Amino acid sequence: MKAARQTSDIMEKDIPHAEFAFLSACHTAVGGEKTPDEVIHLAAGLQFSGFKSVIGTLWVVEDAVAKHVVEAFYEKMFKDGVMDCTKAAWALNRANQRREDESAA
Secondary structure, eight states: OOOOOSHHHHHHSOOTTOOEEEOOSTTTTSOOSSOTTOSOOHHHHHHHHTOSEEEOOSSOOOHHHHHHHHHHHHHHHTTTSSOOGGGHHHHHHHHHHHHHHHHHO
């Protein structure tokens, strides 16, 4: 299978059983340099292809910070031993709050 090279390639895929994607790299939820205001970015492309929940970043994030947030996020997502994609926003909020609390201490 040819690897997807552009967001449009991803959008053309049909992935009906895709549940969740966490994109922790920088700027995964913003347009490219030539189209910074474009609403179609990697995170949106994954949703168009069938992913029910996608988390991306709008800013530059340091690796250590991303690692901390992702670990805290998955602790909340799998709190009961089963991943529940409907808890993604709540889990991300809790992970960010934990990071802020630990930074303030």
